[in-house]
Amino acid sequence: MYNRLAMVLLQSGLVEQEDINRIAGEWGPGETALAEALVLGGQVTEELITEFLAEIYGIDPIYLNETKLSPSNAVMLNESFARENLVVPVNVEDKTLFAAMADPANLYVIDEIKFATGMEVVIYASAPSALRRALDDVYGQIDALVSVDDTLDDYDEDEDSLEEVSSLEGDEYEEDYDLEEDLGGESDAPVIKFVDGMIARAVRTEVSDIHIEPYEKFLRIRFRRDGICTEVYKINPNMQNPILSRLKIMSGMNIAERRRTQDGRIKARVDNRIIDFRVNAVPGIDGEKIVLRILDRGNLQLDLRDLGFPADALKTFLAGVNSPFGIVLVTGPTGSGKTTTLYSALSSLNTPAVNIHTAEDPVEYNIDGLVQTQIDFTMGYNFAAALKAILRQDPNIIMVGEIRDFETASIAIKAALTGQLVFSTIHTNDAPGTINRLVDIGIKPFLVSSAIRTIMAQRLVKTICKRCSQPYIWPDAELKEVGIDPAEMSGIKTRKGAGCSKCGGSGTKGRKGIYEVLTLDKELKQAVINRVSSTDLRLLAVKNGMRTLRMDAVAKFKKGMITLEEVARVTADDEEDVKIAAMNCKLEKQISSISS
Secondary structure, three states: OOOHHHHHHHHHOOOOHHHHHHHHHHHOOOHHHHHHHHHHOOOOOHHHHHHHHHHHHOOOEOOHHHOOOOHHHHOOOOHHHHHHHOEEEEEEEOOEEEEEEOOOOOHHHHHHHHHHHOOEEEEEEOOHHHHHHHHHHHHHHOOOOOOHHHHHOOOOOOHHHHHHHHOOOOOOOOOOEEOOOOOOOOOOOHHHHHHHHHHHHHHHOOOOEEEEEEOOOOEEEEEEEOOEEEEEEEEOHHHHHHHHHHHHHHOOOOOOOOOOOEEEEEEEEEOOEEEEEEEEEEEEOOEEEEEEEEEOHHHOOOOHHHOOOOHHHHHHHHHHHOOOOEEEEEEOOOOOOHHHHHHHHHHHHOOOOOOEEEEEOOOOOOOOOEEEEEOEHHHOEOHHHHHHHHHHHOOOEEEEOOOOOHHHHHHHHHHHHOOOEEEEEEOOOOHHHHHHHHHHOOOOHHHHHHHEEEEEEEEEEEEEOOOOEEEOOOOHHHHHHHOOOHHHHOOOOOEEEOOOOOOOOOOEEEEEEEEEEEEOOHHHHHHHHOOOOHHHHHHHHHHOOOOOHHHHHHHHHHOOOOOHHHHHHHOOOOOHHHHHHHHHOOHHHHHHHHHO
């Protein structure tokens, strides 16, 4: 028997019956699970779910991303109760509490709110995903976590206490930790409560990495969010060993080994979501530093159209991705989203008709339909060895984590020329520079021009917070400093974030990609064979229609998506070679000489 939301969605034609059945099997029955799964999968927008719920229950909708919530209202409900039932207080007027709920039909919850607050309750309808973000915002402001000192002050810092913490699960790797019980749970071990609460808080506030860093006088914990590290805790150094031991136990590391680097993984449940963590420990002079990379499959965009490509760049990149053979390369600095792009490209090709193999270091996300192998340098299983092994597995498509040396590049080139489609990454500053990088490591220019289909350079830029975004006119001097002619900005309304609680006062929230996609046409292939410089290749590519990283960044700036500071920060050196070349000679003359 379908719930009311399922019936409405089926009647609207937005989803199929098989989608409903699949979600019920994977997520469980109920409107909340269905709504979350559809939004997470990109099949239905959050706003549309909100409107459908409001229509079904005959109440008003509320769009929480456009609503300012006050922490003073949030404290009226216990946080665990609010999270468990997906309800958030919105406003209080004349002894009436206005609240948003994902399940407005749950009269028991509404009665509990009335009893707890002594007020009348008016309910708005909201999508579950919007409610989860709102809960993180309002309870994060009042610090849902107990203070570190209060949490750890009853912890005995002698050796007996350390043994007690270390022996809680033994040395076996526990596959699935349930972190739904945040600080204040039933466990008697304060260190366990603290570590579990720290991880839960990081996941809920969309953190990408957790850094646990020991120093002589304190243990510092920082969260990286939107590419920026922020200090969240500073703890007595005596607590270093218990906290690190707890993390090493959870990730399956050897807690007695402190002199060598170690790698591990944690699979944890946070708010009914399974989250993977990649964990690395490195010895330092004051103890081991541990970094946890949060791998939330729910945040992985597997549709290339959702990654922020300009229409022309997406069309060019998809042409390379859908080639029958050849090499598609993605380049960019660490943390620029290369892995997400590669997974997205592979997912678009992932059908039962093709055999896809990957060699990764490390395997970050497990994707059904892909045969994924983990590189192990200590056993001699490097990228070149993995590529040789994969070629004996009758692959159609291969993804190699990185091309670092001549051997790996040579095998990839041969595979591409013998009928396989090969994806990989390489470390260069821009797309045209990749050509000469391959030549420099020993690949013949004619092989490069024959095998390479598409090269894409990408970087991530911080986007302006939608809640506090407001019009802003940039001074002409600042525009000129970044290389933008003020005359270009006539009639264009740019924006800047004022800073609010949602973005932590920074004015930015979230990140988008900027892209530079180069396809080797006949003219560029001849230029590669002629071994022209990277600067000349870049000029020729721009002439043939390539949008550079700087061009894409400026276009997003003009659309009010990013600030001028981001244009300057992320693409500071990208246009320098073009500017120098343009000053020394006329552009058209130089391009004609390259072509000839």
